[in-house]
Amino acid sequence: MKITTWNINSIRKRLDIVHRVLNEIQPDVLCLQEIKVITELFPYEFFNKLGYVTQYIKGQSGYNGVAILGKFGTIKDVQEMQLSSESRHLSVLLSNGIELHNFYIPAGGDVPDSVVNEKFKYKLQFFDDITAWFLNNRTAKDKIILVGDLNVAPLENDVWSHKQLLKVVSHTPVEIEKINSLYKSIDFLDAIRKFIPPEQKLYSWWSYRNRDWRKSDRGRRLDHIWVTQPLFPYVIEGHIAREVRGYLNPSDHCPVTIQLSKRQ
DNA sequence: ATGGTTGGGGTCCAA
Numbered sequence: 001m002k003i004t005t006w007n008i009n010s011i012r013k014r015l016d017i018v019h020r021v022l023n024e025i026q027p028d029v030l031c032l033q034e035i036k037v038i039t040e041l042f043p044y045e046f047f048n049k050l051g052y053v054t055q056y057i058k059g060q061s062g063y064n065g066v067a068i069l070g071k072f073g074t075i076k077d078v079q080e081m082q083l084s085s086e087s088r089h090l091s092v093l094l095s096n097g098i099e100l101h102n103f104y105i106p107a108g109g110d111v112p113d114s115v116v117n118e119k120f121k122y123k124l125q126f127f128d129d130i131t132a133w134f135l136n137n138r139t140a141k142d143k144i145i146l147v148g149d150l151n152v153a154p155l156e157n158d159v160w161s162h163k164q165l166l167k168v169v170s171h172t173p174v175e176i177e178k179i180n181s182l183y184k185s186i187d188f189l190d191a192i193r194k195f196i197p198p199e200q201k202l203y204s205w206w207s208y209r210n211r212d213w214r215k216s217d218r219g220r221r222l223d224h225i226w227v228t229q230p231l232f233p234y235v236i237e238g239h240i241a242r243e244v245r246g247y248l249n250p251s252d253h254c255p256v257t258i259q260l261s262k263r264q
Numbered sequence: 265a266t267g268g269t270t271g272g273g274g275t276c277c278a279a
Contacts (some may be wrong), residue, residue: 037272211268
């Protein structure tokens with residue numbers, strides 16, 4: 001089973017690139033963030049035609065919005081966490097018994113200071129809330145996959161310059177502390193770094209505000225796939241499709257994919 | 265230190 005997560009930055013602007021990427025990767029389940037559309041206007045028929053007939057959408061006007069799309073028979077049920085008024089989470093129970101959580105963590109604004117920046121405060125609070133939820137409602141023995149745009153690059157080689165980004169939102173010590181608390185809550189393991197070791201630079205996002213993203217290569221790894229310990233041995237592939245950033249009319253994020261062996 | 269680009273909804277805010 002293949003699972004892909006992708007911050008799409010407006011689903012309606014990306015139908016061509018989504019079509020191309022789904023043909024190339026062929027995931028069984030696709031988790032999207034920042035669909036930037038109300039639930040009623042999601043392109044349901046577009047995904048139906050591509051075989052993604054199970055569709056759970058939590059939309060919002062203008063901002064945010066998440067979706068989980070599955071091929072026939074992959075998804076049993078859906079849930080959502082009541083976290084805030086914003087559309088930032090959906091989870092499903094997969095047919096193989098695994099629980100899959102899709103998050104769009106708040107970006108947090110420009111100034112990394114909770115006193116002067118409400119958005120940064122909200123981001124840290126959001127991490128506290130979901131960490132508490134996993135501590136109170138799940139254990140390390142459960143089969144859980146957590147994916148999404150977590151808007152934090154925790155490792156030194158998850159950013160183009162550790163030193164230059166220490167005071168930049170997404171790589172500050174306080175954010176890294178928060179993402180690590182979530183990571184440790186039920187002993188998640190990083191399914192992507194299983195295949196690309198922490199000594200290697202690895203990014204999933206490149207700003208639009210660079211003349212040549214490939215040349216400057218000032219990326220960050222903001223998009224993640226974590227699994228609990230019982231699933232870790234069965235993750236047989238992990239990949240960030242970096243080349244997608246260079247496709248026509250791209251999102252600023254790239255799709256991130258894992259493959260699980262048939263039996264868990 | 266600053267500005268660079270994109271998207272949505274409506275002539276500005278968020279990323």
